[in-house]
Amino acid sequence: MLELRDVTLERNKVKILSNVNLKVNEGETIVLTGPSGCGKSTLIRVALGLIKPQSGEVLFEGVNLLALSDEGLRRKRHKMGIVFQEFQILEHFTVLENVLLALWEGNRNKKIAEEALRSVGLWEKRFRYPKQLSGGEKQRVGIARALALDPDIIFWDEPTAALDPMYVHEILRIMDSLAQRKTMLVVTHEMPFALKVADQLVLMDSGRIVEKAPPDKIFAHPSSYLGIMYRERLLDTKEALTKLAN
Ligand SMILES: Nc1ncnc2c1ncn2[C@@H]1O[C@H](COP(=O)(O)OP(=O)(O)OP(=O)(O)O)[C@@H](O)[C@H]1O
Numbered sequence: 001m002l003e004l005r006d007v008t009l010e011r012n013k014v015k016i017l018s019n020v021n022l023k024v025n026e027g028e029t030i031v032l033t034g035p036s037g038c039g040k041s042t043l044i045r046v047a048l049g050l051i052k053p054q055s056g057e058v059l060f061e062g063v064n065l066l067a068l069s070d071e072g073l074r075r076k077r078h079k080m081g082i083v084f085q086e087f088q089i090l091e092h093f094t095v096l097e098n099v100l101l102a103l104w105e106g107n108r109n110k111k112i113a114e115e116a117l118r119s120v121g122l123w124e125k126r127f128r129y130p131k132q133l134s135g136g137e138k139q140r141v142g143i144a145r146a147l148a149l150d151p152d153i154i155f156w157d158e159p160t161a162a163l164d165p166m167y168v169h170e171i172l173r174i175m176d177s178l179a180q181r182k183t184m185l186v187v188t189h190e191m192p193f194a195l196k197v198a199d200q201l202v203l204m205d206s207g208r209i210v211e212k213a214p215p216d217k218i219f220a221h222p223s224s225y226l227g228i229m230y231r232e233r234l235l236d237t238k239e240a241l242t243k244l245a246n
């Protein structure tokens with residue numbers, strides 16, 4: 001469905017992505033993680049065709065996005081949903097309007113947009129304004145907007161990073177259920193989520209992919225220091241949970 005082939009991107013002679021190869025097959029959920037500044041958001045922007053790398057290819061459904069016209073690219077992007085850390089919803093529009101606005105861009109199937117709002121549990125609150133919503137609800141509007149065009153793939157860039165801990169769980173639960181029926185590329189530091197939901201875990205450092213495998217494999221036998229670090233974090237959480245249970 002999506003493939004980055006040997007992608008290298010430089011800014012001011014500094015390599016931000018170095019020879020990145022990444023494949024997302026239909027139906028898969030890939031979790032991408034790594035330290036701040038390692039290039040995760042840049043990789044997503046390249047995959048969306050928003051920035052052009054110096055070399056490499058970005059294939060989406062068999063088409064190289066880098067070779068498309070602006071119009072061709074826009075049409076392809078209608079099949080891609082994106083949920084950001086910052087909710088990026090419009091304060092002066094209602095919940096329903098925020099979601100319907102997504103339709104201006106694409107196929108204008110109002111039913112799918114309304115269904116998206118129901119699926120994140122916000123139908124009852126559709127006439128509210130963003131300032132009358134909790135952080136978790138605002139992010140659910142963001143998710144509904146991403147779903148409104150019935151995308152083939154959903155990109156998530158740290159969707160829970162700006163949330164109070166008490167709302168993180170509700171967003172992860174929605175992501176978990178979407179992962180059952182959608183293709184997703186998720187940037188997150190939530191390792192319990194990765195372990196439960198990801199088909200592949202990708203670890204990145206300084207613009208390079210340093211490890212890619214099913215999460216249970218990485219956590220059992222990490223082959224990079226990042227793998228070891230994330231494994232330890234996960235074990236800490238498990239230990240805390242065991243302590244609480246006893
Ligand atoms: N337009 C730009 N020009 C120059 N450097 C940039 C530009 N955009 C990003 N960078 C640099 O590229 C690197 C990767 O940035 P990116 O935002 O992709 O990292 P990230 O992994 O998403 O980090 P975070 O976890 O903090 O969100 C950083 O060192 C950043 O400073």
Ligand SMILES: [Mg+2]
Nearest residue numbers: 040041042157
């Ligand atoms: Mg980022």
